[in-house]
Amino acid sequence: MANSATTATTVPAPGGGRRALLREFWFYFSENRGAVIGMWVFLFVCAVAVLADLIAPHGATDQYRDALLKPPFWQEGGDPRFILGTDAVGRDMLSRLIHGSRYSLFVGCIVVTGAVAVGVILGLIAGYVGGSVDSLIMRVMDIILAFPSLLLALVLVALFDKPSLTNAMIAIAIVQQPHYVRLTRAAVMAEKNRDYVIAAKVAGARPLRLMFHTILPNCLAPLIVQAALSFSTAILDAAALGFLGMGAQPPTPEWGTMLAEAREFILRAWWVVTLPGIAILVTVLAINLMGDGLRDALDPKLKRS
């Protein structure tokens, strides 16, 4: 490749500790322009979510009975108080979108944390212990994967008493964790007979230490890439469940739920339908762009080609 020469001169030498690793990561990550743009957009969404109470012009559930279905301010009949217009019960669209970012990011964080925690532990056990434990865990994962994920999430939500955002998050996390189990297991199987693991074993390391301290750090790259992907899938699935009435419930300003409420106005008020969707699309797109950059930066096979 053309840039192999520059790579050789500018990449910091390996073995320079954590900071050097970070610098190397950033070098490869920033080569992907889309990934950097995605990162800035994602940081912007994060900032909006954190500062929601400060920057939102109105409360997320405040109703203005004198301003129902007002179009955005630049359209005829628009109201300068409501920059992006209002919905059918007179709530400010912009404020609801701003507050909605909190739910989406929250869903992404919780789902990924839950799925990674459970998936990695099960994957480590399956890969390290092997035998019948391995077969049992993998068969259960096969069963989960035999169902389309959105359908399984829907049914799981129905299993709990009432649809809510919490239940939706648990369901999505359950549906996503088999991917982590498979990835971790494959990585552990590849690593566990390497010399450094055997050396640690001979030195007297206990199984738990071997699993989490010796092996796991060397399996992280594919897990991080998968985490980015499932962060965006989690946001999409949670919005889909909200849209089907099985996720966050009104009047929560969750983007998918907002779309469900807006459905009957699709031919009358374009802004109540268009805006929440754009919010979902932009957030998910930003995360996926970042995910591509992470893959380029962390996957050694691609890196050296």
Add this chain to the structure above:
Amino acid sequence: MLRFLFIRLWLLIPTFFGVTIAAFGFIRLLPGDPVLLMAGERGTTPERYEQLMQQFGYDRPIWEQYLDFLGGVLSGDLGNSLVTKKPVFTEFLTLFPATLELSVCAILFAAALGIPAGIVAATRRGSWLDQSIMGTALIGYSMPIFWWGLLLIIFFSGMLQWTPVSGRVSLMFFFPPVTGFMLLDSIISGQKGAFTSALSHLILPTIVLGTIPLAVIARQTRSAMLEVLGEDYVRTARAKGLTPLRVVGLHALRNALIPVVTTIGLLVGTLLGGAILTETIFSWPGIGKWMVESISRRDYPSVQGGLLLIAVVVMVVNLVVDLLYGLINPRIRVS
């Protein structure tokens, strides 16, 4: 090849039983008493309760109940819907062709656009064309399809009035289902305009359901193609002086399509998940909409049966894809 087939089938057996256990356990895990759930809001008398307990066999040990359920499943009896009182299996069979028709059209749409787009992007690697194709693909991949469907309805049905908003065929037409596929049935019926009507109902749902597969196929084709284009035999073919079209279209494409076929097969699960959303938006009378309605109407036998049958469909498709993969890639058969 036959050995390969048997091994794949053998591996499916535990998963199949696991899926039946999952579907069986589903009703037991529901909060509340199943009989009271079926009795609904009106409640029931103690005598009637006992009678129902016996009728459904809830008074027997759990493993006996499971074996009963399994026996039913194997003989095609999945119980009756609480709402329509019809057998769940019959309901599934009447609705499945609608979903199948939609899914097949969506996959064809996705492959017909995605494979050429991926090839073009790979052969022009780094160009603005490559970047815009891959950018569009990533947008498609990130698309909340329920919103995408609403947008298309606003534009094509609302503003341009080109396509109808919902259903499979205009209410003007009525013909008995022969194949269950509206496009074929409308031709068979011989009624004027029926085919056009069915087609215009199908277009938007196909685009919506095909969007994510399209993006995945385009990305996968591009990366598979890039890998193959770097191989020695492609260089040899070029060196022999073959035209670029022949090199890419014949030598490279054949090998690049192997992972793409697998990807298409693995998309079936995604497709059935997407069908839930697409069918809900377009009131498409298929499995996805039926499942959503059954869940919200708390029609548990339908949910249970539907879940099981959909899982079986996914498993069978995955098996077929595996076999296909073995057929086009002989190396895999050995391992």
